[in-house]
Amino acid sequence: MNSELYRNIIRCKNDTRREIAIHAAVCLILAVLCVFGFLGVKSTESLGSAIGFALAFAIGLGVYAFFSIRKMKGNIALNRKREERLNALSEAQLAALDTEIEGSQIQYKTFYLLEEYFYAPKYKLLIRYDEIREFKNVIHSTNGIKDSIFIVITDTDGYLFEISVKQWKEYYKYCNSTAAAVHDKQQQNIN
Numbered sequence: 001m002n003s004e005l006y007r008n009i010i011r012c013k014n015d016t017r018r019e020i021a022i023h024a025a026v027c028l029i030l031a032v033l034c035v036f037g038f039l040g041v042k043s044t045e046s047l048g049s050a051i052g053f054a055l056a057f058a059i060g061l062g063v064y065a066f067f068s069i070r071k072m073k074g075n076i077a078l079n080r081k082r083e084e085r086l087n088a089l090s091e092a093q094l095a096a097l098d099t100e101i102e103g104s105q106i107q108y109k110t111f112y113l114l115e116e117y118f119y120a121p122k123y124k125l126l127i128r129y130d131e132i133r134e135f136k137n138v139i140h141s142t143n144g145i146k147d148s149i150f151i152v153i154t155d156t157d158g159y160l161f162e163i164s165v166k167q168w169k170e171y172y173k174y175c176n177s178t179a180a181a182v183h184d185k186q187q188q189n190i191n
Contacts (some may be wrong), residue, residue: 007092016079038051077159097119097126110163118153127161133155133156150165
């Protein structure tokens with residue numbers, strides 16, 4: 001497809017391949033280090049010490065591999081969902097979305113609020129508003145000091161997408177002013 005939007009989102013496949021290659025390379029390097037460590041310990045210590053070292057290293061490698069595979073499975077599932085949503089659009093719809101994106105302003109250098117879609121280019125997320133089950137702002141803090149905001153979107157299928165807002169301070173101020181306005185409006189309706 002010739003759509004810029006399509007090309008951007010479909011890159012998620014390349015990201016997955018790159019991540020798999022990186023995790024495989026790390027596992028291979030750790031396995032080689034385990035072998036050399038085993039041989040080094042065996043030459044300076046006893047065979048029992050070398051076997052103990054190799055077992056400890058193998059357990060560490062197994063834990064790393066377990067969490068890496070678990071994370072990659074989650075990413076692959078998210079990427080499949082992204083691709084499924086993208087393939088459900090016709091070329092005319094993609095062209096219309098490209099045009100709408102060109103005419104829109106990126107919000108807080110992170111996302112676009114389109115007519116029917118929420119689009120976060122860096123995170124390769126294009127989702128219809130009616131497919132969003134939960135939209136939550138999560139304030140991250142370190143030692144009690146606020147240092148970023150994440151938007152956590154849960155879709156109707158239960159998939160979770162996490163987006164870090166670049167201009168988080170401005171977004172935080174906007175959220176607080178909007179919440180205050182909604183609260184004031186509710187108070188007026190009560191009275």
